[in-house]
Amino acid sequence: MQARQQGVDAAEVVGEILQGMLQTSRPVRLKDLEKQTGIASAKLHRYLVSMLRSGLVAKSADGSRYDFGLLAYRIGQLATHDPDELDLLEPFFKDFIDQLQDDDLGQAVGIGRWVGTGATMVKWFERDSPLSIRSNPGAQLGITTSATAKLLAAYLPAEVTKPLVLRELKERDCLTNANVKLVFNDYANIVSAGVANSIGARRTGLNALSTPLFDQSGKVVAAITILGMAPNFEAQLDGRAAELLMALGRQLSLKLGFSPLT
Structure with a gap:
């Protein structure tokens, strides 16, 4: 040693x-x-x-x-004029998307971050495809529906996320105590599993998987998300795509100085 x-x-x-x-x-x-x-x-x-x-x-x-x-x-x-730490990881994202040769492993990889009072995608890496499946950078994502937003929200304190959850459920006309409980149970399961998914949340047939990226303090600084179209990409939490994505998250977290507890 x-x-x-x-x-x-x-x-x-x-x-x-x-x-x-x-x-x-x-x-x-x-x-x-x-x-x-x-x-x-x-x-x-x-x-x-x-x-x-x-x-x-x-x-x-x-x-x-x-x-x-x-x-x-x-x-x-x-520091704001220097490269973002995630920019320094860009080659790893490009290599990763190049490795996803099969549609059942996804067609695009994105980086999501919590900005202000919500989650948004800040960067995309996409395979050659006749169909663009990316969302517009800067668009706010639903924290009760989007894999990326759910992942980021799951690691935030409830006092931060609860007002946002209540507002979003109200906007979706499904605000009930039972649904609020379901959302926070989902968050707990996401933290436990280290991965979140969504099935057709933004567009019918468009599925997603998301995993956290930790910095040296153990804080989640970003979500790494795979997008793909059904029926090839099913976004299963226990599938090969999730396995590869979580391995990437662990690898890049270590490069940011994260030391997981053993």
Whole structure:
């Protein structure tokens, strides 16, 4: 086993604090940051004093909460001009779609992300086909019907997804307590299985499978989705296409630094 390289503990603690702020409603109170990071408040306070001086964090007007400072925003602005981490994985998606030679394994592979209050597809890779089956990038997907949106919603807190589920079921004229329960049971099964499917949700005969892509913190940063047309592509949760898709998800998650629990 390769020895772990020696680093600077203080830098790692700063990273934990910044990660905690990313995962908490901001501006954040010290006690909430303590709960999020597991770092004692006295230690947090000492680090925050230095982070205030460096510009990584800033205090709210009343001095009781913390938010990202000017230096953090400048770093973020610079990062937005650099390639997205998913862009660096693009060759793997292209190779994967090239491997799907049979229609029963799908005809297109897409990347979906949670943006704002919903899920959307941001990129597509498609086999040569006389029939385009892609959805338009930017179109919001139904979180009770779409494989991609269900997958992403399943890994979000219920307080985030429940209002959206209620609204969507109401729009579909099927809002009942039983249907709400079915949706969240479906989400639980998706997390357990690591894959979601949809059968003709967007268009009759168009089926989909979706699996998560995790980053180094264990957060789901995207959904990888296979689309295909029935009757060839049945989007079975225990089929060969699902097996290949989940293997791709695991492979690319590892490349993003994800370390699954053993």
